[in-house]
Amino acid sequence: MYKTQTAPMGWNSWDCYGAAVTEDIVRQNAAFMAEHLKQYGWEYITVDIQWAEPTAENHEYHPFTELCMDEYSRLIPAVNRFPSSADGKGFAPLAEYVHSLGLKFGIHIMRGIPRQAVHQNTPILGSTQTARQIAKTDSICHWNTDMYGVNPEAEGAKAYYDSLFTLYASWGVDFIKCDDIARELPHEETELILLSRSLQDCGRDMILSLSPGPALLEKAELYKQTSNMWRITDDFWDSWPQLYEMFDRAREWCIHAGNGCWPDADMLPIGPIKQDYDPSLSTEFTQDEQITMMSLWSIFRSPLIIGGEMTKFDDFTMGLITNEDILKMHRNARHSHPVWQKDIDGTEHILWTAVSSEGGQYAVIFNTGEQDSSVRIPLQDLEIYHPVHSTELWSGQTSEIAETINVSLKKHGAAVFYLN
Structure with missing residues (x-):
């Protein structure tokens, strides 16, 4: 085939x-x-x-x-x-x-x-x-x-x-x-x-x-x-x-x-x-x-x-x-899977992750609830136990993350992070 x-x-x-x-x-x-x-x-x-x-x-x-x-x-x-x-x-x-x-x-x-x-x-x-x-x-x-x-x-x-x-x-x-x-x-x-x-x-x-x-x-x-x-x-x-x-x-x-x-x-x-x-x-x-x-x-x-x-x-x-970074994730994501699906402050969120074939790791957080939200994602939820450099792929915003990813999301919205 x-x-x-x-x-x-x-x-x-x-x-x-x-x-x-x-x-x-x-x-x-x-x-x-x-x-x-x-x-x-x-x-x-x-x-x-x-x-x-x-x-x-x-x-x-x-x-x-x-x-x-x-x-x-x-x-x-x-x-x-x-x-x-x-x-x-x-x-x-x-x-x-x-x-x-x-x-x-x-x-x-x-x-x-x-x-x-x-x-x-x-x-x-x-x-x-x-x-x-x-x-x-x-x-x-x-x-x-x-x-x-x-x-x-x-x-x-x-x-x-x-x-x-x-x-x-x-x-x-x-x-x-x-x-x-x-x-x-x-x-x-x-x-x-x-x-x-x-x-x-x-x-x-x-x-x-x-x-x-x-x-x-x-x-x-x-x-x-x-x-x-x-x-x-x-x-x-x-x-x-x-x-x-x-x-x-x-x-x-x-x-x-x-x-x-x-x-x-x-x-x-x-x-x-x-x-x-x-x-x-x-x-x-x-x-x-x-x-x-x-x-x-x-x-x-x-x-x-x-x-x-x-x-x-x-x-x-x-x-x-x-968006070249999102399309790069589409090409390079491996072992993609959901990490959790849970209620945070009355709003449901879903976290997915994947490793990149070029190194690093992807994390995608979805707000599937009916109100805007602010979310804290411990790196340990992604089985990362050291500081990382983070790039949010839709906005291009970069930051250094020591322990927790902090993100604000619109209802039905998402943020995509590349962590390395």
């Missing part, structure tokens, strides 16, 4: 445009990333769900809609939304453009085979079997009607998945977000294994990201063997209760992060989102909540996938995603 030394960083079209993103939007966000963010490690540009649907218009799905498909049962981009895909070129021209910027290109897929291929009984490339013969028609997605599952035991099943990833490799795809599979285990475990094997056999290095969550903790080793990242939550949006819940998910999954395997806390709903509904909509997270989110995702080493329309980011949002 292709492994990455650090958790992937990029942009995905879902939070802004749902099922309805178009080629010009993808290109403008890719150009923005290349000019403003690539130098900080951001590199993946991913087209999310329904790119084969000509009539997609927002975050809602059209049940049993007609999709664009080639003669071998494989979905292809809708030309009205992705004009460069005309004449059978698929996503190759768009991927070539993204690559020309020094970035990498990704697409969303659904597990299985298109229902319309099964109904039309279309051929499978490299097999005498047809779509109807390899379909598992009692395996369906409960929130999207596009696909049937594939029967991994059927002759021709491997040929179908081989043909998919051979096609994606020919387009120049670097990242696959496969949906309707992460939380479907153990029922669809053999299909995940089959799909993963076909990706590994295609001759091109690709990230495999599994969705949706919550992934099953007892299947952690299987996710590691078959993929690079897997969602530990259902769709994550700009809601404080969802963000608060992520502390428990991160606590459960933190021991599994690293060595090319990345539990995924989902996208960062920052800046303008849900542009398909209203171009004026922006994240409902406060600035302090966004700092908390970025701090938790980074020490936990979740993949960092931007969800907002990047070309409309304000100065605060740009500062949030270009």
Whole structure:
């Protein structure tokens, strides 16, 4: 399995445009990333769900809609939304453009085979079997009607998945977000294994990201063997209760992060989102909540996938995603884990720590309560028994700490310290 030394960083079209993103939007966000963010490690540009649907218009799905498909049962981009895909070129021209910027290109897929291929009984490339013969028609997605599952035991099943990833490799795809599979285990475990094997056999290095969550903790080793990242939550949006819940998910999954395997806390709903509904909509997270989110995702080493329309980011949002010290923590944190979660003067706080691969130690303190607070953190809570030099990574403030870190926090806020 292709492994990455650090958790992937990029942009995905879902939070802004749902099922309805178009080629010009993808290109403008890719150009923005290349000019403003690539130098900080951001590199993946991913087209999310329904790119084969000509009539997609927002975050809602059209049940049993007609999709664009080639003669071998494989979905292809809708030309009205992705004009460069005309004449059978698929996503190759768009991927070539993204690559020309020094970035990498990704697409969303659904597990299985298109229902319309099964109904039309279309051929499978490299097999005498047809779509109807390899379909598992009692395996369906409960929130999207596009696909049937594939029967991994059927002759021709491997040929179908081989043909998919051979096609994606020919387009120049670097990242696959496969949906309707992460939380479907153990029922669809053999299909995940089959799909993963076909990706590994295609001759091109690709990230495999599994969705949706919550992934099953007892299947952690299987996710590691078959993929690079897997969602530990259902769709994550700009809601404080969802963000608060992520502390428990991160606590459960933190021991599994690293060595090319990345539990995924989902996208960062920052800046303008849900542009398909209203171009004026922006994240409902406060600035302090966004700092908390970025701090938790980074020490936990979740993949960092931007969800907002990047070309409309304000100065605060740009500062949030270009803080080099925070991104360095995302790359270098090791053995990340929570130290404690407790009430201090009537307000709940959570302390996380990690060692740095370059030496030193990180400490992140979160105020998850409903009022501002002042907190004292004894160094001995971090198993440090000598004075240290401290840098708070969001403010850049430095100090010498003898015994106790003293910090003031806004409600739902966070502070990140590098101690050496």
